[in-house]
Amino acid sequence: MLLQTKGISKAFGGINAVVDFSFEVEEKEILGLIGPNGAGKTTVFNLLTGYYDVDRGRVWFDDKYITGWKPHMIAQRGLVRTFQSTEYLFFGHTVLENVLMAKRTFFESGVCSNLIGLPKGRKEERKCREEALELLRFMGLEEVKDTFADNLPHGLQRILGVAIGLAAKPRLLLLDEPMTGMNPGEKRVMTKLVSRIRDKGITIVMIEHDMRSVMEICDRLVVINFGHKLCEGIPEEVKENPDVIEAYLGKRHGSYSG
Amino acid sequence: MKKSNWLLILAAAVTVTLPFFTRDAFQLHLLIVCGIYVVLAVSLNLIFLTGQLSIAHGAVMGIGAYTSALLSLKLHWPVLFCIPLGAVVSGLIGFIIGIMVLRITGIYFAIVTFAFGEIVVLVFLTWESLFGGANGLLNIPAPVLELPGPGALSFSSKTAYYYLILLTVFLTLFVFHRFDVSYLGRSCRAIAKSEKLAESTGISAMYYKLLAFSVGNLFAGLAGALYAHYLHYIGPGYFSFSESVHIIVATVIGGVGTLLGPILGAVFLTLLPEFLRGTKDFEMIIYAIILILVLMFMPQGLYGGVLSAKRRFLDRRKRGPDAVTN
DSSP states (O other): OOEEEEEEEEEETTEEEEEEEEEEEOTTOEEEEEOSTTSSHHHHHHHHTTSSOOSEEEEEETTEEOTTOOHHHHHHHTEEEOOSSTTOSOTTSBHHHHHHHTTGGGOOSOHHHHHTTOHHHHHHHHHHHHHHHHHHHHHTOGGGTTSBGGGSOHHHHHHHHHHHHHHTOOSEEEEESTTTTOOHHHHHHHHHHHHHHHHTTOEEEEEOOOHHHHHHHOSEEEEEETTEEEEEEOHHHHHHOHHHHHHHHOOOTTTTOO | OOHHHHHHHHHHHHHHHHHHHOOOHHHHHHHHHHHHHHHHHHHHHHHHHTTOOOSOHHHHHHHHHHHHHHHHHHSOOOHHHHHHHHHHHHHHHHHHHHHHHTTSOHHHHHHHHHHHHHHHHHHHHHOHHHHOGGGOBOOOOOOEEEETTTEEEEOOSHHHHHHHHHHHHHHHHHHHHHHHHSHHHHHHHHHHHOHHHHHHTTOOHHHHHHHHHHHHHHHHHHHHHHHHHHHSOBOGGGGSHHHHHHHHHHHHHHOTTSSHHHHHHHHHHHHHHHHTGGGGGGHHHHHHHHHHHHHHHOTTHHHHHHHHHHHHHHHHHHOSTTOOOO
8 A cells, every 4th residue: 555544634714625534545556536626636635745734634655654744755755746737837947947857856966066066966967867858758748848838838738747746756646637628639648648657657646527537547536525535436336326426416306315 | 179168268267367467456456346246146146046035145244254354353363264264154144044034935035134134234333342343343364375385375465365266256156057057956946936846846945945045145254254354344334235235236137047147247236336437426326227227128137138139149140041930
């Protein structure tokens, strides 16, 4: 088990955003975290990665108790998240620079050896560039590597967001709505990318509203509504679950009552 | 060899041979002041890199100056040993202040550093027994290098001091260039763009802000110490709020975020008043107008302006049937 949470809760004022939420992520699976708007999905990501402090509950990642850790410590450990909004890119920098900036964890040479220019730091720098270019090739961003992040079309900005997350060398990558605002062609590209990332041995938890993509690539789904876990299981089961249908479509009078 | 390397060697050769072209003491004095402001502007730029504006740079320079001056005056330690110590004390105070205030960002950080700078100057002014109050410190000795063979080499002449400053400038530029091209500089820029995103990739914002703030302040202290032993006299007025603003203006006029920008800005701002000397009463007005014009037409600073002018020139030359528009 790569990630485990037990009863995490978070309230903002009087609103219970996440209530007693427990789930587990197995190594090398793609887990979909789905639910209606405002169900608390992104809050769960923020709680897991230390951006919010949990009110109650515990989180283990890779057999380490990470509750209360700072975001950068959690990221260094290998639990990396992406952001829902494409505002979270290093604007004013090229695609290659964006990826290089995110590769801090790659470096082992210290401050002093870099300031006086010892060969170790220089060698690392060269190797880091090679890795970054390889990552861009993998993500299909090689042709736009010298384009400024600001000038990319929306679909490529989303892919760059994922590339930045991957550059940080995650073992578990949390994708927050990677396909929002994409056209069907771009969605197909992203779906393929996500399963290729998993094939590299990286576990994925994904928040996504596009049901066709979710059903296609997720091994397991966890459904959340009003901060509570509604159910979990393989996509086919979840799709038929009456509670889930009710959460998404509302209750029809007289049906599902018995 | 690469073109940029040739330019570097040319620049080094010009700066090294400059004293041979001038016998005028005042021109040498200006060159020395230029060098000190280059160190100040480049080190402030490092703090800028993390997206923080410090209005205490003049005061931090003062900490280095007073530390080194007092150590050499009261304890009679060798000056060439006191100068680095002054720098280290400035860096350490920067580190301690940084731990307390680097959590806050933007305008609030600027205000806190402003207050810190004022406190430092007030301490210089009111603690008369140690810092000499408004009179400052007098008769600060010049550095002397004890050589085993031919005897002592004194830096009391302007030419000798110029080379000491030049050496410091080269050292500073090398360190900041290395900072810039390694992951250290990249992490700082990442934090300036988006702290939240930077942290999501494992960059500790506090660590890099503290690093940049400490190293920046260390070099400000170094510049201050060199200034004290050059002038042989320092007073609280030299490190006031207006001094901090002067350094900020030099950095911004030159171009924030680049290495060459602050150098250009520091030289420009030091030499500009000299060219305006003839205008007498209008000096400050013309000075201000020039600064406004520079920022109006070159919002990226002098260096940014030079770059875009060069780009336009190249575009014009390229323009033809097979021109590539970008």
